[in-house]
Amino acid sequence: QAKAQGRNQWCLFDPQMQIQLEHHAALTAALRDAVRLEQLALHLQPQMNAAGQLVGAEALLRWRHPVHGQVAPDLFIALAEAAGTIVPIGNWVLQQACLQLQAWSRQPELRGLKLSVNVSARQFKQADFSARVLRLMQRHGLDASRLVLELTESMLIDDIDDTVAKMRALHRHGVRFALDDFGTGYSSLSLLRELPLQVLKIDRSFVRDVAGDEGSATLVRAIVALAGSLGLQTIAEGVETSAQQAALLAQGCHGYQGYLFARPMPALRFLRWARLRARRAAAAPDSSTAA
Ligand code: C2E
Ligand code: MG
Ligand code: MG
Numbered sequence: 001q002a003k004a005q006g007r008n009q010w011c012l013f014d015p016q017m018q019i020q021l022e023h024h025a026a027l028t029a030a031l032r033d034a035v036r037l038e039q040l041a042l043h044l045q046p047q048m049n050a051a052g053q054l055v056g057a058e059a060l061l062r063w064r065h066p067v068h069g070q071v072a073p074d075l076f077i078a079l080a081e082a083a084g085t086i087v088p089i090g091n092w093v094l095q096q097a098c099l100q101l102q103a104w105s106r107q108p109e110l111r112g113l114k115l116s117v118n119v120s121a122r123q124f125k126q127a128d129f130s131a132r133v134l135r136l137m138q139r140h141g142l143d144a145s146r147l148v149l150e151l152t153e154s155m156l157i158d159d160i161d162d163t164v165a166k167m168r169a170l171h172r173h174g175v176r177f178a179l180d181d182f183g184t185g186y187s188s189l190s191l192l193r194e195l196p197l198q199v200l201k202i203d204r205s206f207v208r209d210v211a212g213d214e215g216s217a218t219l220v221r222a223i224v225a226l227a228g229s230l231g232l233q234t235i236a237e238g239v240e241t242s243a244q245q246a247a248l249l250a251q252g253c254h255g256y257q258g259y260l261f262a263r264p265m266p267a268l269r270f271l272r273w274a275r276l277r278a279r280r281a282a283a284a285p286d287s288s289t290a291a
């Protein structure tokens with residue numbers, strides 16, 4: 001086995017790598033208790049439309065461990081996925097998302113917002129995934145059309161029939177679907193047509209250079225045109241500058257998410273942020289933030 005890896009075999013004895021493996025093993029074990037010990041939190045990042053209005057938020061999971069500290073989502077989600085703990089964690093996320101939507105219904109500034117939730121491959125593959133989501137929404141008295149589920153290309157390709165069936169069952173009740181990180185995976189155009197999707201999220205890597213680099217701008221234009229011809233909306237992720245926003249606007253992109261507007265934040269801060277913004281828009285009806 002080690003020999004088959006050729007030059008890399010000495011890495012098996014690399015102390016740095018050994019330390020990292022042990023760290024990952026410790027994190028994986030700690031993840032099993034993260035829900036029970038209330039170490040998880042959902043942060044919210046605003047999503048704006050082309051007119052600059054707040055239209056929704058993406059829920060982004062945060063894990064703070066008393067010893068390991070704040071762990072990067074890309075790392076702990078991957079570890080949880082590998083260990084299977086992503087299933088109970090994902091269920092907790094969905095439940096929190098429902099509570100969030102309930103809380104929003106009581107706030108005039110937030111009542112109409114959609115909430116996007118990331119779903120992992122293993123979670124989506126559960127046989128009862130659709131039923132579970134619908135049951136949760138019903139139990140919390142929520143209109144299913146306020147929920148957007150974000151899926152990634154790689155998780156959809158290995159059992160298309162099952163994927164389509166699950167998505168249809170949910171979409172029949174109003175749940176919407178976004179394809180996350182679009183452009184980084186391997187999905188074919190026919191797959192895009194087959195899936196009951198409503199939104200393509202343009203990956204941050206294309207947004208980064210959209211204002212300066214002709215190649216990125218061309219790619220973004222092609223993605224927006226493709227989405228349009230399939231009847232899908234587009235949301236750009238990772239919008240950090242007003243130059244990027246302007247370039248995306250010129251391409252006809254529908255939605256905007258990124259540090260330019262706000263970083264992901266705890267629910268209470270999100271409420272304050274939305275209120276402040278609504279008040280400013282009311283005070284300055286000519287600005288692009290006006291309703
Ligand atoms: P994602 O779904 O593509 O989420 C967008 C990521 O981009 C988030 O990273 C967000 O904080 C970051 N981001 C947003 N705006 C900007 C910007 O302007 N500039 C830059 N540089 N970054 C920006 P985060 O929160 O670290 O999450 C990373 C990934 O972890 C997510 O990528 C998603 O795949 C996964 N994830 C997060 N929460 C959940 C969850 O509840 N369940 C599952 N299954 N996966 C999750
Ligand atoms: Mg996402
Ligand atoms: Mg994304």
Ligand code: MG
Pocket residue numbers: 181
């Ligand atoms: Mg991403």
